[in-house]
Amino acid sequence: METTLVALPRVRAPADFVERSAIEDDTYLEPGDSAFYALTDFRRESPGTIQPRVSIDAALAEMNRLGVHALLVTEEASNQEDPQILGLITEYDIQRVRPHRYDGTSAIIKPKYASVGDVMTPSTELSLVHLESLQTLAAFEVYEMFQGTGLTHLLVVETQGDDLFAARGLLSRAALARRLRRNHGI
Numbered sequence: 001m002e003t004t005l006v007a008l009p010r011v012r013a014p015a016d017f018v019e020r021s022a023i024e025d026d027t028y029l030e031p032g033d034s035a036f037y038a039l040t041d042f043r044r045e046s047p048g049t050i051q052p053r054v055s056i057d058a059a060l061a062e063m064n065r066l067g068v069h070a071l072l073v074t075e076e077a078s079n080q081e082d083p084q085i086l087g088l089i090t091e092y093d094i095q096r097v098r099p100h101r102y103d104g105t106s107a108i109i110k111p112k113y114a115s116v117g118d119v120m121t122p123s124t125e126l127s128l129v130h131l132e133s134l135q136t137l138a139a140f141e142v143y144e145m146f147q148g149t150g151l152t153h154l155l156v157v158e159t160q161g162d163d164l165f166a167a168r169g170l171l172s173r174a175a176l177a178r179r180l181r182r183n184h185g186i
Contacts, residue, residue: 004164006082007042007049007074029179031140038139038176039156039169047170049074052086052117056094059116063091070153070170073120085167087120092152094119127151131158131168143180146173 029037040047050059050071063069070090074083134142134156142154152173157165 004084006160006164007047007072007085007167027179029139029176031138031143031180033139034135035137035139035142035171036135038142038171038179039134040172040175041169042167043169047072047167049083050089050116051075052115052120054116056089056114056116056119059089060091060094069172069174071116072167073116082166085123086117087122088126088153088155089116089120090152093121126155128165129154129156129171131156134171139176139180142171143173143176146176 048062048066048068048071050062050073052073052075059071063071069092070088072085073087073089075086076083145154154171155167156169156171158168160166
């Protein structure tokens with residue numbers, strides 16, 4: 001069976017997005033604090049979303065406008081009320097040096113003409129953390145999970161049914177490191 005990943009009903013399109021607040025962004029974390037405190041919780045802040053057919057230039061401009069480094073790639077499903085998450089696109093995905101994905105032919109998609117769907121990390125390849133697990137991890141443990149990987153973000157999910165997960169939040173490697181470094185020299 002295939003697992004479905006959906007956005008919570010609160011998720012809005014970037015055009016409807018209220019400028020991001022700095023909830024707890026200025027506070028530091030102790031290494032032993034719960035990693036839950038590092039979470040951008042989608043129940044408090046609606047994440048930015050973008051459609052897969054949008055150009056990567058437009059996606060980067062939207063990230064800059066919103067002050068975020070990642071957007072959920074969503075598409076409304078006609079038979080579901082919640083938007084389905086197709087993947088995640090980050091600034092790193094857009095700016096990386098390595099070649100972009102192939103478009104099914106033998107030619108590499110030129111970055112200038114690439115769409116979000118061409119360079120996003122598909123939902124089937126996303127690194128997910130279950131909310132229940134996050135609540136048992138310390139901030140420093142999550143920081144160590146990021147080290148040595150190419151990951152810049154972890155999507156936190158809640159179980160909504162047998163094969164249904166809802167996006168609950170996002171953990172950012174850079175934000176976590178910044179908040180831990182403030183007092184601990186990490």
